[in-house]
Amino acid sequence: MPTMPEEKIRVNARIPKSLYDFVCSKYDNISQAINIGLENLKKSKTEDCHTPADSSTQDDINPVVHTDIQALTERTEEQKARIEEYKAHVQTLNTEITRLQNLIMEAPDPIELVKLQERNEGLQRLLEEKDKRIEDLTREVGTLNGFAHYFKNVEVKQIEAPATERKKPWYKFW
Secondary structure (H helix, E strand, O other), X not given: OOOOOOOOOOXXXXXXXXXXXXXXXXXXXXXXXXXXXXXXXXXXOOOOOOOOOOHHHHHHHHHHHHHHHHHHHHHHHHHHXXXXXXXXXXXXXXXXXXXXXXXXXHOOOHHHHXXXXXXXXXXXXXXXXXXXXXXXXHHHHHHHHHHHHHHHHOOOOOOOOOHHHOOOOOOOOO
């Protein structure tokens, strides 16, 4: 008696792209791969539907999973190394912050520093004025010394009053 074709049901599933690409490379079409996988599951003695019982299917899937795990492990190691670098950098920055805080604490008060600068500028102006005054006085002393020398060497001549005015009569008193 001829066997009747078995009734078929459409199945939709979402699977990772890497698994889809792997299945497409091994089987003619997705339906064939799904049927083989489900048959193997049916034949398996375990009731856990998440672990495939056929070792060939497990071996076919393991390289993809192994590659993914290896890539993730490498990325994790890289990220751990970067985290260590960041920790070292943060430690360096914290040390620099502490050094700068100590430097700020030891620095003079800016307001006091401005007051001292103003006072220093005022004293500088006074010194400049003093130096100018000393120069002026030195020139004046030199001039006065010249006059003094001149008058020391010149004979003093007295000017006589005119003869009529020499003696005034006693009754003219103004």
